[in-house]
Amino acid sequence: MAPKQLRIGTRASQLALWQANWVKSELEKRYPGMAVELVKIKTMGDKILDVPLAQVGGKGLFVKEIEEAMLRGDIDIAVHSMKDVPTEFPEGLGLYCITEREDPRDAVISRGVKFADLPKGARIGTSALRRQAQLLKVRPDLEMVIIRGNVETRLRKLEEDKLDAVILAAAGLKRLGYTDKVAEYLDTDLSIPAIGQGALGIECRLDDEEITSTIAFFNHPDTSHAVRAERALLWRCEGGCQVPIAAHGTVNGGELFLTGFVASVDGKQSVRGTISGPVEQCEKLGITLAEQLLKDGAHAILAEVYQREVSRDKEIPV
Incomplete structure (x- = not known):
């Protein structure tokens, strides 16, 4: 039997809240009468925005504080972007469901110019060394500019930082309704996605059979x-x-x-x-x-x- 109340831990960015609210709505549709609450939690990755992730170091920058809340019993499940989830978990916690994947590709946001047509020496904003390495392999002439922040912040940096293009995950753009800004979706042969990109993971206390049975339907x-x-x-x-x-x-x-x-x-x-x-x-x-x-x-x-x-x-x- 499903619980009458369920608390979802989530980051507070617009994309994280979209994802958590989607899980919330699916739970409420499946279990009418269930009271589902979102608990917003600020992670280390959210607090440090002026330093590239590679320099921050460590793993779990976007999940550690959420997992600590789960271990304390403050939340019942957590909704993560799979590309943010470390491969190791605190004892007793783990991924129980991985949802059906949205578009896993990377997307080019520019002034209508496709990647191959960007001018020599174009300045490209990205938050991922993975993207940087792959795109420089094809276009070593490009200047890569590491940008941080949520989707909206990184979109603004196209103009604010006078960039020629920014590269973001297609999934987040589609979920937030920004597909009209996409100049091109990069083929996965050109830019292989991040691990888990486009999928959501639901983490919980693995010994909580009431919760695991309640959320099992999310797994694809x-x-x-x-x-x-x-x-x-x-x-x-x-x-x-x-x-x-x-x-x-x-x-x-x-x-x-x-x-x-x-x-x-x-x-x-x-x-x-x-x-x-x-x-x-x-x-x-x-x-x-x-x-x-x-x-x-x-x-x-x-x-x-x-x-x-x-x-x-x-x-x-x-």
Whole structure:
């Protein structure tokens, strides 16, 4: 039986609130009479806006405070953008559902100019080293400008910072109704998305059977298998938002197809690979591809980025 009341922890940005409100409305439709409350929580990533994420360091910049509230019992579930969720969780917490994915691509916001037609030396705003590395690999002439803030803030920076274009996740733009500003959606062959981009994750206390049974309907199997494979690759590479690692999985008829990419920040060094197999082996496929990337040169790239050795020998917690 579903609880009469349920509290959702969320960040307070417009996009985070859209996502949490969507979960709220789906719960209320499925369980008429349930009182669903949004609890807004400010995370470290929300507080530090004048420093690039790569310099802030650490993992879980957008989820730690929310998880602490869950451990205290202040909230029952948390709604996250999957690309913000670390691959490891505090004891007792974990992802229980991954929702159906929205458009996973990156989008170009410009003055109507497509990526290939941007002038030589164009100034491009982005919040992700992953995007920076991939776009510089194709267009080393570009000047990358790291921008922070919510979707609305980054859109404004096109004019405020006199940029030629900004690159944002298509999913957030579509959810917030900004598709009219998109000049082009970048093919995933050109800009492989962030791990989990476009999908939402619902985190909870895993031993709370009342809550887990209540939210189970949100899980989308194909998206879950694809994202779990991407996260396994990220986990094996010890990646976070400060590292140029990308992966994108798709599922077709029980077969999972996964592409992975690791690069130096300037895009001059990179390694890319693909793998496929049964969806039931999603985590194994992600780790296998990561191992291949590390063998093919990603280990040296990451060692330079991390300034330490990359090693894993314990079971993956995804």
